[in-house]
Amino acid sequence: MTASVQAKQPETTAVASAPAASEKQWPDQVYDVLKAAGISHMSYVPDAGHTTLIRLFGADPEVVTNVLTTEEEGIAIAAGAWLGGKRSVVLMQSSGVGNCINMLSLPVHARFPLLVLVTMRGEWAEFNPWQVPMGQATEASLKAIGLRVQRAETGDDLVETVAQAAAMAFDADQQVAVLIGQRLLGKKKW
Amino acid sequence: MTLPTMDRRVAVKKLLAARDGALVVTGLGSPSYDVHAAGDRNDNYYLWGAMGGAALIGLGLAQAQPQKRVMVVTGDGEQLMAFGSLATISVARPRNLDLIVLDNQHFGETGMQSSHTGRGIGFDKVAAACGFSETAELRSLEEVDTLCEKLRRPADGPRLFVLKITAENLPRSLPPRDAVEIKNRFRAHLGFASC
């Protein structure tokens, strides 16, 4: 490794400021609202911003979890889980949305409930230019294939957004992606 | 060197006649036609698209219905698009998921272009390397009869069987195209509401 590479930022864009109490707890609160919405199945490709959720679901004996080789797998798995009567959530970072597009024709066309939580990269204090193209294309791509897209920029807003997105997905047969702003993630210490 | 192959419709008909309550998911194109030709049923979930999704829909279904057996019937082309799924399924280790790859070594639906499986890629070997509990390559209908017996017995983990079938385009037997209806009637079969 060269000195200049070593001097680069780590994988996070953490900005040094103490998180407010409510923000500190948003992953735990998101877990609680997902459980309250009857989620018992979760698939993911890891992102640092999803660390706590992945850990909480992984430790929950009532929840089946799958680690994926590519994000589109999670879209198909969630459809299968719904066929079998389970409510599933898929966790990914914005780059992974690009891996999903054609597979999203399954829930969109067959009207499977779908809930995807997307941690955003490439939009706020981003140090890695490779994240920018897909980060900038995330919302437009999801809308183009037919998903409902909602965003949250604060912890409180996110908890509320996820709760109602789960209702829209599973009660109204919608395909919903909740984008978790990098501004929110960037303020956290991962 | 030409090795023997079998008639896909007859092979699939045998598997379905012995399904014994198994839920069935089919990959787009010819595998969907083969399963439909054996008799349209509410506990079949047919794909017309979402290439690479069949085995994974099977995984989600198997995890949601651990008491039922799930059988995925798909093509070599469709499974090639889900190569990584074998790793995901192996790690998930469902004991009630069987993948049947109808392998004509071609992309039949798009004009019979040759695929990887005629050039050294064997899904039985790939799945075995991933850690599937049982895998095999079958070339005759007699072997399919034996497989039907085996599939009734409980498994330790996911299983994958490659059926080497003749590369030919048979008359299409088209499943309903309304994917919402197929989904709803499948769920109704399991006792779930439409929405």
Ligand SMILES: Cc1ncc(C[n+]2csc(CCOP(=O)(O)OP(=O)(O)O)c2C)c(N)n1
């Ligand atoms: C993402 C995507 N790429 C390409 C296609 C076109 N396509 C439809 S079926 C098929 C091949 C299917 O081959 P296989 O699963 O082996 O079925 P069979 O040979 O039995 O027809 C392809 C490439 C598609 N539907 N979707």
